[in-house]
Amino acid sequence: MNVLVVGATGTLGRQVVRRAIEEGHQVTCLVRNPAKAAFLSEWGAHLKVGNLLQPSTLRAAMEGVEAVIDCATVRVTDTLSARQVDWDGKVALINAARAAQVGHFIFFSIMGAQHEYPNVPLMNFKHHIEKYLIGSQMPYTIFRPAGFMQGLIGQYAIPILEEQIVWVASESIPTAYLDTLDAARFAVRALSVEAAKQQVFPLVGPKAWTSEEVIALCEQLSGKKAKVRTIPLGVLRGARRVAQFFQWSWNIADRLAFVEVIAAKEPMYADMTPVCEALGIELASLTSLEDYLAEYFQKMLKRIRELKVKQPKVKRPF
Numbered sequence: 527m528n529v530l531v532v533g534a535t536g537t538l539g540r541q542v543v544r545r546a547i548e549e550g551h552q553v554t555c556l557v558r559n560p561a562k563a564a565f566l567s568e569w570g571a572h573l574k575v576g577n578l579l580q581p582s583t584l585r586a587a588m589e590g591v592e593a594v595i596d597c598a599t600v601r602v603t604d605t606l607s608a609r610q611v612d613w614d615g616k617v618a619l620i621n622a623a624r625a626a627q628v629g630h631f632i633f634f635s636i637m638g639a640q641h642e643y644p645n646v647p648l649m650n651f652k653h654h655i656e657k658y659l660i661g662s663q664m665p666y667t668i669f670r671p672a673g674f675m676q677g678l679i680g681q682y683a684i685p686i687l688e689e690q691i692v693w694v695a696s697e698s699i700p701t702a703y704l705d706t707l708d709a710a711r712f713a714v715r716a717l718s719v720e721a722a723k724q725q726v727f728p729l730v731g732p733k734a735w736t737s738e739e740v741i742a743l744c745e746q747l748s749g750k751k752a753k754v755r756t757i758p759l760g761v762l763r764g765a766r767r768v769a770q771f772f773q774w775s776w777n778i779a780d781r782l783a784f785v786e787v788i789a790a791k792e793p794m795y796a797d798m799t800p801v802c803e804a805l806g807i808e809l810a811s812l813t814s815l816e817d818y819l820a821e822y823f824q825k826m827l828k829r830i831r832e833l834k835v836k837q838p839k840v841k842r843p844f
């Protein structure tokens with residue numbers, strides 16, 4: 527099948543590209559910066575330069591496309607806002623796909639997007655884009671992932687290894703983190719399962735974890751004690767108000783707005799049995815956080831040991 531992946535350079539998008547190629551699909555990636563996406567062509571994907579904010583590039587990218595997998599979202603470091611990328615850009619993408627009579631549009635939303643969160647821009651755009659896609663008359667599949675395991679590396683694993691401070695919110699919701707390799711498996715499988723169309727699926731890992739539990743697991747696997755500092759939710763709300771003042775920090779303010787999702791205590795867990803049955807994926811095959819982090823720490827600790835061996839011994843001056 528001819529598949530267009532949008533957001534192909536991202537954490538999830540690259541896994542979707544790899545999996546789709548492995549399964550024999552012809553993959554085209556819509557990329558903003560081809561130099562940054564060279565690895566995707568090395569894997570066998572075809573690159574088309576485009577931008578969600580330039581509708582003419584989207585129309586051009588749809589030529590011959592049978593299915594779209596949309597993994598794009600605003601980058602926190604980007605000069606573009608969430609409204610531009612996750613609302614205007616997505617509306618333009620859906621319109622271009624519909625005009626090209628694309629046979630299947632797979633959209634990555636977010637867990638909890640069934641509710642309206644007027645004060646959490648990203649959640650709100652996901653909520654409204656889901657509705658827009660459902661109303662588009664195009665065959666669709668919507669996945670609502672909880673957090674990705676890959677995000678835990680920067681948040682917990684690296685600071686613990688480097689003996690830096692680990693910042694945690696005073697309240698957190700247990701979250702069933704998912705490996706992006708598994709998310710990619712579901713998305714690519716949906717391409718060939720007719721029953722996946724006109725469906726909204728939650729996407730979570732095997733078990734929900736609190737921040738404290740993730741930290742304890744990292745401590746056990748790294749052999750290091752975490753230096754944890756707790757930030758009260760009120761302070762995060764204050765930081766968001768400050769960040770809203772400056773245009774350069776609007777995207778940071780939007781991320782900080784997730785504090786309202788924490789406060790709403792929306793569960794970040796779902797029963798994956800029906801999803802696995804619908805898509806023919808074995809529930810037991812989903813990566814556990816224990817296995818994912820164990821592999822990460824084994825690799826990192828091995829690399830650290832090797833670096834120590836390679837370092838030349840400094841002669842004592844006495």
Ligand SMILES: NC(=O)c1ccc[n+]([C@@H]2O[C@H](COP(=O)([O-])OP(=O)(O)OC[C@H]3O[C@@H](n4cnc5c(N)ncnc54)[C@H](OP(=O)(O)O)[C@@H]3O)[C@@H](O)[C@H]2O)c1
Nearest residue numbers: 533534535536537538558577578598599634671672673674
């Ligand atoms: N991360 C999580 O824990 C999480 C949780 C729930 C749901 N999700 C959803 O899962 C999906 C994938 O997330 P992710 O973490 O893999 O995202 P990511 O790593 O931040 O990647 C974002 C992708 O979107 C692309 N992009 C941004 N602005 C664009 C524009 N104007 N035009 C074209 N492409 C643009 C980026 O391209 P460049 O490389 O050019 O910047 C990049 O490829 C998103 O829909 C996200 O909302 C993620």
